[in-house]
Structure formats: C-alpha cells, structure tokens
Amino acid sequence: MEKEKKGISRRSFLKGVAVGAAGIAAAGALAGCGQQEKPHPDSNAEKQTGYSWEVPPEPIPEKEIKKTVTSDVVVIGAGVSGLMAALAAVESNVKTVLIEKHSSFTARGGHNGAIGSKLQKKLGIEIDKAQVVRDLVRWAGTKVDERLIMLWADKSGEVMDYLIDMAEAEGMEVTMFNSGSSDKYYTEYVTAHMFGGMNEANLAGMLEKKIRQKGGDIYYKTPAVQLIRKEGGRVTGVIAGEEGNYTLFNARKAVVLCTGDYGNNKEMLERFCPKALDVDMNVYAPALNTGDGHKMGLWIGAALQEEEPHAPMIHNLGGAPMTSNPFLRVNALGERYQNEDVPVPYICNAISRQPRNIAWVVFDGKFADDAPKMGGGFAREPMVTQETLKALEKAIGNKTAVKADTIEDLAQKMGVPVESFRATVERYNQLAKMGVDLDFGKNPRMLTTIEQPPFYAAKIPTALLVVLGGFKVNTKMQVLDTKGKIIPGLYAAGNVTGDFFANDYPVICPGLSHGRALTFGRIAGLNAAAEKV
Incomplete structure (x- = not known):
C-alpha cells in the first residue's frame, strides 16, 4: 500500500x-x-x-x-x-x-516460551540468555525496546516455575517442545513449554480455576x-x-x-x-x-x-504435509526463488513477493527417505508417518496437493509453465548431484533430487495468526502517553502492547508470544495490585 x-x-x-x-x-x-x-x-x-x-x-x-x-x-x-x-x-x-x-477465556496454540525454568534445567537444556536477547534484537533489526526483551529473558524462567508448580499440583504434566534444530545455518532454542500437551486451553483453564478459587470475579x-x-x-x-x-x-x-x-x-x-x-x-x-x-x-x-x-505473525498453516520442509520451492512461473532452508515467517515473506502470491513445495517418491535430511525446526516434519501419508492423500483429494507420474503432468496439474518447471527441476537435480547450491547457497545436505516417481507438489498457504503491535509500556507494564509519561492507573500486557517485535515473528524462540504474555501479565498484575492511591 x-x-x-x-x-x-x-x-x-x-x-x-x-x-x-x-x-x-x-x-x-x-x-x-x-x-x-x-x-x-x-x-x-x-x-x-x-x-x-x-x-x-x-x-x-x-x-x-x-x-x-x-x-x-x-x-x-x-x-x-x-x-x-x-x-x-x-x-x-x-x-x-x-x-x-x-x-x-480465549486460548490457542500450546507453546509457552521461557528461559531457565526448572524443567529446562532438569532436562539439561542450557540456553545463553544474552545470546537469545541478541538474536531477538537482531531479528527485529534493533527496532524494539531491548529492556523489554531482557525483562522477558530474566523473568520468564521464574514465572514458568510458578506455573509448573501449579500444574504439578493439579496433576498436569508439563513437557518441552523440541524441534531438534541444531543446524549451524539456523538456530532455534528449546524454549516452548506445553501444559498437558499441545493445548493452551489446559493452561488457561487452570488459571481461570485458580482465580475463582482465590476469590476473583x-x-x-x-x-x-x-x-x-x-x-x-x-x-x-x-x-x-x-x-x-x-x-x-x-x-x-x-x-x-x-x-x-x-x-x-x-x-x-x-x-x-x-x-x-x-x-x-x-x-x-x-x-x-x-x-x-x-x-x-x-x-x-x-x-x-x-x-x-x-x-x-504469519505462518504457512492449513496446507498439505511437507510445506515447511526445505524441499524445492517454485512460484507460479515454475521457477525457484529462494534458499528454502528458512524459518516459517521467511517462507511466507518470500511467497508474498511471488506472482499472485503462489508457491509450491516439490518432492518425489522417496520423500520419506529425504525428509530427515531437511533438518529440525519449527513446523518442519523430519519424519514421515502413516498419519503423514494419510494427510498427504487427503490434501491430494482436496486439491491442495497434486501427484503425477511425470514432471510434465505435475506441472500441468500445478498450473505452471511446463518448460520452465522442467528446466527448474533439471537444474535442481544438477545442483543436488554436484552437492553444492550455486544458485542460492542452501545447505548441501538438503539438496535432494527429484527423479523418482510419483512426483508431488503441495501449495503453500499463508495464514495470519495475530498482529504484534501496540502501546508503549515501561518495565512495570505501565502504559505511557504521547509525551513518554506514565498514565496513572493503567497497565497493559500481551498483544495490546508494543516494542517487543518488529518485522515479523521470531520463531527462533518457540512460544515467545505466549511466554511474553504470561510473564508480562504477571508483572502487570503484581504492580497493579501494589499501587498506592
């Protein structure tokens, strides 16, 4: 615009x-x-x-x-x-x-990001807090309030411990989400805590119950x-x-x-x-x-x-399996357009720059063997299970994925130019056999050929989850006015507040959005209750 x-x-x-x-x-x-x-x-x-x-x-x-x-x-x-x-x-x-x-109450997702919780320590998960802060600030291009980033890094562990104790008293298991990402090309920290599985309503329901029990209305x-x-x-x-x-x-x-x-x-x-x-x-x-x-x-x-x-916060959700895996990606012209080994927001950013916002991920009949080579990371699928295969067949049935015995037929089903797509696949196969990506510099391990039929292509959808922008707050979660002064009696937390994210959502810390909400929500509540009027 x-x-x-x-x-x-x-x-x-x-x-x-x-x-x-x-x-x-x-x-x-x-x-x-x-x-x-x-x-x-x-x-x-x-x-x-x-x-x-x-x-x-x-x-x-x-x-x-x-x-x-x-x-x-x-x-x-x-x-x-x-x-x-x-x-x-x-x-x-x-x-x-x-x-x-x-x-x-409202609850979605299930990841809750924190650093230094008792569960992380128990599992031997050590995270360099200062490095995480540097990485988050770098992701945002330094267009954020670093004091808020550091506040989350400093306080999220103790807030998570508070919640873990509460959950354990309720008989609710708390586990960690671990994508298995340790690739030198892309760091993803093990920060996401899950309460009773991947369902945020478990945590929200527990909090609601405690509020009522303690006399809140x-x-x-x-x-x-x-x-x-x-x-x-x-x-x-x-x-x-x-x-x-x-x-x-x-x-x-x-x-x-x-x-x-x-x-x-x-x-x-x-x-x-x-x-x-x-x-x-x-x-x-x-x-x-x-x-x-x-x-x-x-x-x-x-x-x-x-x-x-x-x-x-835009993710590629609602499509076929494998759409986050760094197999070959092509646009509506049948052309490759990026190094595919990127996190979810970057997948979506690149799609927004392609003709008609269309992109496909392409793989062949040996994709179950190739999937583990694609590395770990948020939303990636390094293993192919029976559920994966069922989901792929369902996607083919509803036209969000296509399957063919030849590259030419696959192109026609995708609606991309046959000659252009064939040339793209031939070039990609050449690079895979050479073991070096001369075009975009992708990790050589992830260069896998597309030669064994049947051939597959899945359209990569983009979905908006939330928008991460709001009011200026200080480290007590007090809302500031247009002159930078505190508005007495007003606090804020969660996605109505700002200066924590810029550009897009950093999935290098899974669960960061909820982790910020939980940590800053508690800080806001404690400080609001301590007001002297």
Whole structure:
C-alpha cells in the first residue's frame, strides 16, 4: 500500500486521537471518559481524518449505567496475559475483577516460551540468555525496546516455575517442545513449554480455576467500551456492556489492558499492518480480536509504539504435509526463488513477493527417505508417518496437493509453465548431484533430487495468526502517553502492547508470544495490585 494512501502519519494520528473529543462535557464520575485537552489551533488532524477510531466517542450517559461494580484491580481480557494478571492481583489479596467480551477465556496454540525454568534445567537444556536477547534484537533489526526483551529473558524462567508448580499440583504434566534444530545455518532454542500437551486451553483453564478459587470475579460476555480518565488524571475504571445496559467497573488501584491484537479489524490492518491482509486466511477464531483495547487506550492519550508497520505473525498453516520442509520451492512461473532452508515467517515473506502470491513445495517418491535430511525446526516434519501419508492423500483429494507420474503432468496439474518447471527441476537435480547450491547457497545436505516417481507438489498457504503491535509500556507494564509519561492507573500486557517485535515473528524462540504474555501479565498484575492511591 502506498504511504500516501494510508492517510495521516503516525504522529499526526496520535496527536489527533489524544485531543479529538476534548470539549465534550459530562457529569459525575463519568466526566472524563475518553477526554483530553483541546486541539491546538494549528492541528491538521481534522482535515486528515479518515479512520473510524480517530475521534473518541462521547462519554456514555450516566443514565445508561445500570450497574456499578467496585474493586481494586480490573483486568480487561481473558487471554493468557489477562488470566495471569488477574491471578497475580487476586493472590496479592486485593479485590480483583476480570471482564471478557467472549463467553469464555480465549486460548490457542500450546507453546509457552521461557528461559531457565526448572524443567529446562532438569532436562539439561542450557540456553545463553544474552545470546537469545541478541538474536531477538537482531531479528527485529534493533527496532524494539531491548529492556523489554531482557525483562522477558530474566523473568520468564521464574514465572514458568510458578506455573509448573501449579500444574504439578493439579496433576498436569508439563513437557518441552523440541524441534531438534541444531543446524549451524539456523538456530532455534528449546524454549516452548506445553501444559498437558499441545493445548493452551489446559493452561488457561487452570488459571481461570485458580482465580475463582482465590476469590476473583469473572464477567464473561462483558465487552469493554470506554476507559474512565478524568482530565488527564488517573484511569479509574472502565465501562463495559452494550447500549442501554452498561456496567461501570470502578478500579480503586488500576486497570490492566489485556485485550489482544486487532487482527480481525480490517481498517486497523490497512493502517498499521497492511501486509497482514495479503494472506490466504485469517485463523484467529472466533473473530473477537478487533482492537478494542487499542482504541480505548488511544482515546485517553496512550501512545502506540514508534515502529511501523506492526509485525504480523504469519505462518504457512492449513496446507498439505511437507510445506515447511526445505524441499524445492517454485512460484507460479515454475521457477525457484529462494534458499528454502528458512524459518516459517521467511517462507511466507518470500511467497508474498511471488506472482499472485503462489508457491509450491516439490518432492518425489522417496520423500520419506529425504525428509530427515531437511533438518529440525519449527513446523518442519523430519519424519514421515502413516498419519503423514494419510494427510498427504487427503490434501491430494482436496486439491491442495497434486501427484503425477511425470514432471510434465505435475506441472500441468500445478498450473505452471511446463518448460520452465522442467528446466527448474533439471537444474535442481544438477545442483543436488554436484552437492553444492550455486544458485542460492542452501545447505548441501538438503539438496535432494527429484527423479523418482510419483512426483508431488503441495501449495503453500499463508495464514495470519495475530498482529504484534501496540502501546508503549515501561518495565512495570505501565502504559505511557504521547509525551513518554506514565498514565496513572493503567497497565497493559500481551498483544495490546508494543516494542517487543518488529518485522515479523521470531520463531527462533518457540512460544515467545505466549511466554511474553504470561510473564508480562504477571508483572502487570503484581504492580497493579501494589499501587498506592
């Protein structure tokens, strides 16, 4: 998307949002909802508007507030960061309320990244913390807040130990995901912890249970609508619910935003992460991640991270087996276009630059023997099982993969130029027999010929999981305003926060997104509970 088509600049946008509804008057406790100072006379925000969230809504009338709930800490959002924040607060012996727009908590995936946990030590997994931080910062091109990266590296182990102890007391087994990657060309650390297998709902359900047991209150089907902040002062609560039936949740100490990302808000994607629209599918379901927290924070003056566009988490999901393995890859022209030995985000980045965003992975009848040569790594399949073969046949049946007895027939089924594809395969076979990739420099071990029928090709789909961009926070998880000052009474954790990722998602630390959410959620909850008002 052309920059001039995006509308206002980030700085102008933030300036406009911070001041947009300053003149609205209201009475009582709701007087400051969504308000800031009046626009500067020379502000050009008005003539540059175009996005629905730019001007804060009018404060919700007091007559529409049907109920008031007062607690010490209010946490908004029941993903793993919000669950952790609420549990940390309630364990600090303060009255805690957790509100969530969905009918239950949200959980997906199953990897939770940490460094230095008791389980890692037990298994002899030693990780150089400083090297991990350097690698993460390098992946992001130094466009992140290194203090936050180091905070996760320093604190994630003890937070994971806390969760491991809790799980063991519940009879839940905690295991490590190990991709087996030790290739000198690509480092992947053994950081992902799994609770009761590859199902994050096991961990989330355990956290929810503990919150209730310890006296925390959870309100599902309760969407947050407006934060309460009077004339640039403290955030003192949040209004949630729906028109005509709102509840005012007062927070004596603090509000913690854990509302997730905006991956199902097309308008926000167009503005902050247009690349996320250039995928085959959006796999976040139900589609509740619509940027609610981002909008509420902007309306009361919170500052988004400087770095744009925000980093998307895009993986090649939903396709046939072997699509992450570094076999030969070709585009819609039947041409090879990259060194295939790259992590998942790089696979997807390269596909986005190919004609019609189409790419295929190509292998032959000996792929079961060749698969172990492809190395370990996130989403790779170094072993072919009966389940793999069944999945491949299913993919052939639904046309996400094709099979043929000749290269020419395979090309026709793929819909790529036959002559071009034949030449590509011949060249690739030549390089494999030479034992050196003169074209792209791939690890020679992964150069395997495509000669033995039947021949296979699987289309590589791209899928958006979440978008990783949000508010500026300090190491206490306090949200900052556009002048870099703390917004009193407002904390945040998870994907509503920023400055931790840039470019794309670094799979060198599997489970990093959840690991950050858990670690920073706990930090936010503890600090919110410790507020002195």
